[in-house]
Amino acid sequence: MYIEKIQSPADLKAMDLNALRIVCDETRAAVLNRVSKHGGHVGPNLGFVEATVALHYVFNAPTDKLVFDVSHQCYPHKVLTGRANGFLGDVDDMNAISGYSSPAESPVYDNFEVGHTSTSISLATGLQKARDIKGTTENIIAIIGDGSLSGGEAFEGLDEASELGTGIIIVVNDNEMSIAENHGGIYKNLRALRESNGKCQHNWFKSWDFEYKYLEEGNDVEKLIELFRSVKDTCKPTVVHIHTEKGHGFQPAVNDKESWHWGAPFNPETGESLMKSSGEDYQTLFADWMLREMKNDPYLIAVTAGTPTAAGFTLPKRQEAGAQHIDMGIAEEQACAMASGMAKGGLRPVWTVYSTFIQRTYDQIAQDLCINSNPAVINVMWGGSGTMNDITHICLFDIPMLCSIPGLIYLAPTTCEEYFAMLKWAIRQDKMPVALRVPSNGVYHTAEAVDEQYAYEPVYKVVHKGSKVAVVAAGSFFQKGENVVKLLADKGIDATLINPRYLNAVDAKTLNALMADHQLVVTLEDGCKDGGFGERIASFYSTIDMKVLVGGIKKDLYDRFDQTQLFRDNRLLDEQIVEDVLQIIK
């Protein structure tokens, strides 16, 4: 086996073409081995094996700098830069290697921590400028998938790379797919370029003054080597457009490119998933609810930005929704602004986005949406500590972010029934934008009646009226609040339990009422507490004799954390909260 012995790309240099082809096969097998046992990004990595081998054969990393976009295609690079063990070893070996480009893991070969999309060209232009100022001559190579081209930052990066005018090589890995299918006018040009072997009349990249080369056989290592050699050491902004096959070499991934973009562990022979369905999930519930509602409401529009399955809009459901679903490509700014425009035009758009990606559109939420008071709905998925945990995908910051934007209501439902009641209200009201933090701690049901109408000013719901201690437990931490109240009852304390429902502001009336017979308010939120929900309650009481225990997660850079350990470190385990309460009110 070659790849076990490859410690650095230099080991490729002496190989002949046959050996390089074997390295490709072994690298592909290693990637498949990891993703089948550990899960991860399947299709984009499989399609980029030959290009990675060719890049490392032709260029001289780490002197030459490779910058990956979104990291969906960086596994072969990891295999060839001293991290093969993360693909061939046991589960611990695999866990030691992240799924993303990471200088913390490989300071020599990985230039940036990357997990959000459309960033590679912009980051690379910084290295380019540094090279030009320092007068050195290394190659700067940005790698970007066709899907990632739809994000505004990629456009800005292309614009700057052209402006700088010095050498940079932008490898456009065109596998004709985003995470799902591509959306955006640019893809018409990519298709025309593919169909004309790079020679169509109006070339988007050439219009931008890039040198441009096209290669149809993007999974042919020999042709890739020839191509990369032809642009090596260029002193001009250069786009190398290669046509690859997403999932290349693994038939299930070739046959169903969307499902195999990312996968949980699976049987590598058959492609069958090893994960059992874990019952209800909010993605599916949301999509099915929307499809039912759409039948009676032609103005209800499901909006997604490159991740339609965040909203449960699988391909058949997208087809069922027809014009009532729209996906922007990976362009959250456009999604938010267009949702505002749709609401202004009389439609009822509901834009679904993962917590970690909503930060890609702060200004559009503030400016295009909130100062315009257009009643678009934002459906925030996976906000909290129980979802994604890579440093690039932390979902703990949506509360501080959204709650610092004026003109926005941010609701935190606690059960399935409450979620859909809030969603229905948010869609039907016509005064202002409303965001919902979809619970991320599983689907809880309630038999209690839930309110159908919601006020524009916060009204907390007192679920149980006790005394001395009040627990204000928001959204995905509501069930934790229930547990804490039960444990306090065991200690003889009949604590009040409050579902605040609103994250964006405090309910002064309810909080004032607590002052009569409470000494301590405990706030619980499943997110970063710095700048979050609980601090606002602490501030509300800060000039009077009410103690507040703010429960949330300390602002920090977290990577691949364990949720229980995170809770322990932040004193968020149920029994720790009880201990702290008893300590304060003793």
Next chain:
Amino acid sequence: MYIEKIQSPADLKAMDLNALRIVCDETRAAVLNRVSKHGGHVGPNLGFVEATVALHYVFNAPTDKLVFDVSHQCYPHKVLTGRANGFLGDVDDMNAISGYSSPAESPVYDNFEVGHTSTSISLATGLQKARDIKGTTENIIAIIGDGSLSGGEAFEGLDEASELGTGIIIVVNDNEMSIAENHGGIYKNLRALRESNGKCQHNWFKSWDFEYKYLEEGNDVEKLIELFRSVKDTCKPTVVHIHTEKGHGFQPAVNDKESWHWGAPFNPETGESLMKSSGEDYQTLFADWMLREMKNDPYLIAVTAGTPTAAGFTLPKRQEAGAQHIDMGIAEEQACAMASGMAKGGLRPVWTVYSTFIQRTYDQIAQDLCINSNPAVINVMWGGSGTMNDITHICLFDIPMLCSIPGLIYLAPTTCEEYFAMLKWAIRQDKMPVALRVPSNGVYHTAEAVDEQYAYEPVYKVVHKGSKVAVVAAGSFFQKGENVVKLLADKGIDATLINPRYLNAVDAKTLNALMADHQLVVTLEDGCKDGGFGERIASFYSTIDMKVLVGGIKKDLYDRFDQTQLFRDNRLLDEQIVEDVLQIIK
């Protein structure tokens, strides 16, 4: 005079070409009248007079929808849609009309509140989708300047407009300028299009599959009418590229387009400014300091994104800096990511940005910069209540935003000497990104020695040690803190005064030390208090017997506020703070 009688664009329809030309002249004179007395955007509005008259003559607003970008070219539209009084009347009449597109002001003719750039196409695609779903046939017209094309949201909007495939008219108002000169590869294509009368080989817009028309004479109302008639009621995505002259009809603005982009009141005969220089300003101090430092440090780079004068980098200073200044066009995402890349490559970039525009790049600060711990410096200008006050340009939100991003230090200097000491430290350290909130309450000097070294963990500075009450006064509110301490002394209270210096986290040691002999901590910050600095201190003390009075501005949608009134409403006048302190500690 025609324009005094024009109540709506319908009044234009019966006019002949001669009358329309008079309307153009009168509109231009009205715009000049307003900006000379009131200040405002001069050049872009003057250049768009004929196009606006032609648009309103050909199309039928409000049925047809006009969406303006950044609002720098919306004054002629206001003149023709019932708001001429804001251009011809007295100062009160002028104050009643905002400088930006505003449905709050004209619900019929203005579709969106707009002040940040690059949004018009994205917003218009929402109206387009609404029209298509509802089956109506109105024209949707997005207007965008060439400068605004450099922002990522504009690209995303173009991408979607092409994808939708139905009728939309995008008017590209090409005056060969951004606020300053243009930066970005796209401008090479615009130039080639101008020089070839729209016929160059690789047309950026046609590559995107837009129908495309070019008009060289963009200030000729007759030709504009002909052009707009030719695309009216199109069912295809269409770009109308018109070449206009920034400042057209007012020679000082034509001669110096950058200085006349926006102007304070001036003599309309000579162009001479009526504003007297008000002494030192941080823009000039910063630019001069950087230029001096650059001479000894070739790796020091000044970065701007479309607003070089935010950093004091006027044209002569940009020329002096040469390759050590880089402007991205209006592309803050690119500026932030590229700064991260530059820092990674060994340069020392300092990116200067206005507070209101930093929110255009939340994700790049979090992902491209902070998780990578690259030591780029962000220089935040005009954060606070004493700078811009339009609803689109509020500068109160940078503290909540930046302080919820892990891996970032946010420093708040209080004097000129402290600012440059902090800046120097931030540039020379190599561990992590540092942002500085440049004081916005004038340039104060201190004769006291300021620290040259700063720790990575917050260390507050106790300026005066008293007892009972401690005033923690941050950045631009430090002088307010000094005043409050003086007023308290008059009441017999020897209050402690603290310059916290760090906004991003609390200094537990200093705060703990206060517990011995203080009852109340007053926090003062010149920004939104919801999610801000003071709430974190309230939270720090929330389980013990220390009262905290959080002084800051309530989160809300503010528009053209008066600073003193804002202070009064938020109990931030010096004497109000003293009253509240006495009330609490009584």
